[in-house]
Amino acid sequence: MLLFQKRFHEGLVSGSVTVTFRRWDKPHVKPGGRYRCHPIGVLQVDGIDRVRAADITDLDARRSGFASRDELVDYIRSGPGGELRDDSELFRVAFHHGGEEDRVDIALDDDLGPDDIEAIATRLARLDAKGAWTAATLSLIEKHPRVAASRLAAQLGRETLPFKVDVRKLKHLGLTQSFEVGYEVSPRGRAYRKATAGRRSPGGSKPSGRSPSKSAGSSSNRRPAR
Numbered sequence: 001m002l003l004f005q006k007r008f009h010e011g012l013v014s015g016s017v018t019v020t021f022r023r024w025d026k027p028h029v030k031p032g033g034r035y036r037c038h039p040i041g042v043l044q045v046d047g048i049d050r051v052r053a054a055d056i057t058d059l060d061a062r063r064s065g066f067a068s069r070d071e072l073v074d075y076i077r078s079g080p081g082g083e084l085r086d087d088s089e090l091f092r093v094a095f096h097h098g099g100e101e102d103r104v105d106i107a108l109d110d111d112l113g114p115d116d117i118e119a120i121a122t123r124l125a126r127l128d129a130k131g132a133w134t135a136a137t138l139s140l141i142e143k144h145p146r147v148a149a150s151r152l153a154a155q156l157g158r159e160t161l162p163f164k165v166d167v168r169k170l171k172h173l174g175l176t177q178s179f180e181v182g183y184e185v186s187p188r189g190r191a192y193r194k195a196t197a198g199r200r201s202p203g204g205s206k207p208s209g210r211s212p213s214k215s216a217g218s219s220s221n222r223r224p225a226r
Contacts, residue, residue, distance in 0.1 A: 002035045002043050002095070003180045009040050011065045013097050018046075019063040021056065021072070021090045023081035034098050038107070038177055044098035054086035106174035110191035117195050123173055127166075137166060138175060138185055138193060146182040 002020070004012060011017030022028070029035055029045045037043045053073065061072040077084040112120075124134045133156075140152055153163035167183055170176045175189035185193070 001178065002029065002037050002093075003178065004037060005180050008065050012037065012043065013040050015097060017063065017065040018094060018096055019060055020093050020095070021051075021060075021064065021076055022093060023076065023079065023088075024091050027091060029093060038179075040097070042098040043095045046094045046096060048094070049092045051090055051092045052086065053084055053088045053090060056090075060092070107171075107177050107186035107188050109174070110187040112188070112191050112195060117192060120173060120175070120192050121196070127169055133166060134170065137163075138170065138189060141167070141176060141183045142185045142190075142193070144182075145184040146179050148181055149183075152182070 004017075004020070008017055027048055029048060031045055031047050033045045034042045035045065053076070056069055056072060058069045061067070061069045064072055066072040066075065073084065076090070081088075127134050136156065140155060144152060144155075149164050149167070150160045153160045156163065167176055167178075170189070171178060171183075175186055175192065176183045177186045
């Protein structure tokens with residue numbers, strides 16, 4: 001996935017934004033790869049090169065959606081990665097908008113019938129099998145949208161990486177969406193939570209149509225920090 005702030009979306013679709021610079025330790029994309037960019041569809045990578053900050057040009061800046069090189073460099077400097085020097089290495093990714101056919105529609109589908117709700121509940125129950133965590137995580141994201149994963153994980157007493165892995169599992173069910181910083185509960189996730197409000201146990205995720213013993217067991221467990 002390639003994530004961009006909302007202000008870049010129009011340029012990504014129109015084709016005026018075709019370059020991005022990332023402070024990665026290693027490449028996260030490859031030439032020819034197609035990567036989801038919610039909510040505009042997919043971006044197809046044309047090339048990726050390792051460059052120094054000093055190599056960034058004014059043309060790079062314009063193709064990245066910035067008015068000047070200085071503006072782009074300031075933007076990069078404001079992000080994660082520490083101090084940005086002329087010899088700091090970056091990845092220059094060239095790409096183009098690859099269409100909307102791979103748009104992740106499931107996250108936007110909030111028209112849930114009883115079968116949909118039951119299917120989601122069953123999947124969440126499987127994720128909770130070794131300790132209930134899904135409801136607490138969805139609730140936290142709903143209360144604190146677009147907050148850094150490290151801060152959310154800390155609130156649950158968890159390490160950041162395992163927390164992010166678990167949120168990705170919720171995303172695969174269409175219940176959350178990822179952004180440049182943090183997450184949001186998706187329209188589908190909100191619809192599911194609304195449909196099961198009052199029927200979820202505090203720590204679990206299944207509707208209360210299940211046996212009381214199972215509900216009681218799930219509500220008393222908190223997934224341990226790993």
